[in-house]
Amino acid sequence: MDTTSLIILELARFVPLCAVMGYAAFLDYKFGVVPNKLWLCAVPAGLLTALETLFFFSVGLLILTLITIAVCVVVGFVTFWLGSGGADAKAIMFMAVSAPFLPLWGLWPLPLPLVAMLIGSVAALPSILFSKSKEPIWKRKTRFLPYLFIGLIVCVII
Numbered sequence: 001m002d003t004t005s006l007i008i009l010e011l012a013r014f015v016p017l018c019a020v021m022g023y024a025a026f027l028d029y030k031f032g033v034v035p036n037k038l039w040l041c042a043v044p045a046g047l048l049t050a051l052e053t054l055f056f057f058s059v060g061l062l063i064l065t066l067i068t069i070a071v072c073v074v075v076g077f078v079t080f081w082l083g084s085g086g087a088d089a090k091a092i093m094f095m096a097v098s099a100p101f102l103p104l105w106g107l108w109p110l111p112l113p114l115v116a117m118l119i120g121s122v123a124a125l126p127s128i129l130f131s132k133s134k135e136p137i138w139k140r141k142t143r144f145l146p147y148l149f150i151g152l153i154v155c156v157i158i
Helices: 003-031 037-054 059-081 087-096 112-129 143-158
Strands: none
Touching: 003 037, 003 087, 003 143, 037 087, 059 087, 059 112, 087 112, 087 143, 112 143
């Protein structure tokens, strides 16, 4: 596969993903609620782009994709169980289904949702540490989805 086709294929994956995540981050920031309809409409489209990518690449990538999706589903459920919002968990699972790995122009096939969560957590840290809340740090709540979107954008650009 030539470089132009690869770039077009990656853009077909990441432009809709970034659009959905950006809209979800806006809704979470502005209203604190992301409707389930958004995820129900977006997941089939994301799954199609992931399957399209797998069609052009190897069976080994399919196995890595399934492992990444399984790990991210577990991570999504655990974050929800630990007190994160439902939209955060659904966003992690949506990213795992839509784009399980960083763009293929990157160095390694790292799991995109987990790297975006790491970057988003680092981005959210000042918000948590320097908030004016009187609660202890471990009890402070913040809306994580906008920070997850920041992590996604950083992953796509790098």
